[in-house]
Amino acid sequence: MKPIPYGRQDISDKDVAAVVEVLTSDFLTQGPAVPRFEAAVAGHCGARHALAMNSATSALHAACLALGLGPGDLLWTTPVTFVASANCALYCEAEVDFVDIDPRTYNLSADALTAKLETAERKGRLPKVVVAVHLCGQPCDMRRLKVLADRYGFALIEDASHAIGGSYMGEPIGNGRYSDITIFSFHPVKIITTAEGGMALTNHDKLAERMNLLRSHGITRDPDLMTHEPDGGWYYQQVKLGYNYRMTDVQAALGHSQMERIEGFIARRHELARRYDAMLADLPLTLPWQHPDGHSGLHLYVIRLQLDRIGRSHRAVFDALRERGILVNLHYIPLYRQPYYAAFGYDRTDFPEAEAYYREAISIPMFHAMTDAEQTRVVEAIEAVLA
Structure with a gap:
């Protein structure tokens, strides 16, 4: 597949x-x-x-x-x-x-x-x-x-x-x-x-x-x-x-x-996000929150793993999804963790929210050409990995 x-x-x-x-x-x-x-x-x-x-x-x-x-x-x-x-x-x-x-x-x-x-x-x-x-x-x-x-x-x-x-x-x-x-x-x-x-x-x-x-x-x-x-x-x-x-x-x-198609692109992304919100609602995940002042372009849909409820590590979930053909990613590794920037001496304890995000975040597939069937396959893989 x-x-x-x-x-x-x-x-x-x-x-x-x-x-x-x-x-x-x-x-x-x-x-x-x-x-x-x-x-x-x-x-x-x-x-x-x-x-x-x-x-x-x-x-x-x-x-x-x-x-x-x-x-x-x-x-x-x-x-x-x-x-x-x-x-x-x-x-x-x-x-x-x-x-x-x-x-x-x-x-x-x-x-x-x-x-x-x-x-x-x-x-x-x-x-x-x-x-x-x-x-x-x-x-x-x-x-x-x-x-x-x-x-x-x-x-x-x-x-x-x-x-x-x-x-x-x-x-x-x-x-x-x-x-x-x-x-x-x-x-x-x-x-x-x-x-x-x-x-x-x-x-x-x-x-x-x-x-x-x-x-x-x-x-x-x-x-x-x-x-x-x-x-x-x-x-x-x-x-x-x-x-x-x-x-x-x-x-x-x-x-x-x-x-010329940008309005349709954004509308489809929001449709996909609503479907994700509904299908993932009962899983041990923190789903994206949208501030009422903004209307997102929804380039990414980021889930956060509730690791205390899952019993698997962040890396194990990420790798298991990729093994199932769901090419998830992580956006992003905090920049102060990159070797080039780490050499400047940033203190990770200054960024507790960024550290928490990095421990839990996974970007799952989100693109306007995605079919409902592909999205269902993504959700089924997440359910299987978290079961």
Whole structure:
């Protein structure tokens, strides 16, 4: 029987046709497909600017640079995230620290952040940037984080790699009401895909201008950004040290086509989540809790094992599910446990909720192309392993 992955892209005939159209056009890159995709995402989210890049990691790096993060500065984020949420600071030669998670949403805890900021203010060592990660697609408590950002003077990035198509307080994630920059990921297991790719959204003209330069070698053809009048129609200038972070038109065509189905993708994920909620309700598991202020993109469905009731270890359950062809995963190993970060000397006792999460969490299959039969098979495997 074919294994069931924890996530999988859904490519339609229309998606394929959109890509083929670009492949047979005059532009494989730096053509019209990228701005068309950017306009579609910006319009969906209600943001002024959207800048497509070759990955969400690149977008995070460009966002940090645009915000002026550099040597001697601090970036704080959650430890329960992919390494890119913290690595972006190290690329800028800044330092990283972590804030413990909320025990119900698994996002960065506003209470823990408040306490950490109060201590940091007394020590005179406040963060310049906080990266709030919308884990599983559920938005963080952005209103509280924005109040703290205004009070303590840090910039706020939403790492919404899991969250396109979701909403917060009735408004689309990515609209920039509570943050300086929002980042989306379009990796194949995410809600929509461009194969690889990411995007930065902002309502700030200067931040958009900086990120636009940074993603393309620091080169501009805009006379207003040049040091003198152009020498001719061929002329361009490199005005900053930038990177080759551009998205191709091939990728953008796929993303634009996928955006046309995003509402259906999110609706199906919520249907699957409701079915999981019902079918798993009587098992010794803690099921995902959704905060009423947010509407999750449901990139992931994370269960937590009630180990005191199961009689099997976390690893034993994980391995047994994989042996049955249910390709579960764990999102994520707390970053301070990674050897590279552990060398900086973080104290695990500072993050009791993240540690508890890591002892118990398993991501079970969740993707919009999943059939009811596949989902039933997942549940039956969980029941058998926990019996």
